[in-house]
Amino acid sequence: MTSPSGRLDVWAAAVALCLVAPACGGAAGQTTGERFPFIAFGADFAGFRAWPSQSTESPVAQGATHVSGVRTVYVSALPAPGATAFPVGTIIVKETQSDGKLFARVKRGGGYNATGAVDWEWFEIQEVSGGAIVVIWHGVGPPAGETYGGDPNAGCNTCHRAAPYNDYVLSPWLTLAGAPDGGVVDAGEADGGGSDGG
Secondary structure, eight states, X not given: OOOHHHHHHHHHHHHHHHHHGGGGOOSTTOOOOTTSOOOOOHHHHTTGGGSOEEEEEESSOSSTTSOSEEEEEEESSOOOTTOSSXXXXXXXXXXXXXXXXXXXXXXXXXXXSTTSSTTEEEEEEEEOGGGOEEEEEEESSOOTTOTTOOOTTSTHHHHHTTOGGGTTOOOGGGOOXXXXXXXXXXXXXXXXXXXXXX
16 A cells, blocks of 8 residues: 555656656657757657658759758748748758768757857758668767768858858748848858758
């Protein structure tokens, strides 16, 4: 038989778990609000090929870090009409056809990546058997030794930092309200970058 104080301890632990669990993430595309940073895990990227998407092709990739050719961009949820920023919890995945690589970004919020694409976390992911997603790396930039860039102050942030008025997103079809020139910068303005679909 459990004592009244033992039941109270179990009840208190259950309430605490309910209060903490929402801050630990949610379903893909679900926004968590500005109060709680969105921490993404491999499962949050699952099923990304069913999300709204657009493909683009250019003979030469704009930006020193992306390969040329067909690139498809997927977004967990399109921004609301008139939005001036993507909601916390937004996930954008870019697939490059020529090498099959999957790069992603997650609107983490909480001031994350304060000197780069503010509030965004960068990822390289890989799809494995059964459609499960494995996170290869994540953070404010690619880790040292990665061919993607290797410098946390370069790589993803170097180009995307040039589009602050479009919440650091360069993809023309993901243009937010009020972004000048559709939020896309000229290649020369982004230190060799430009609209590469991400």
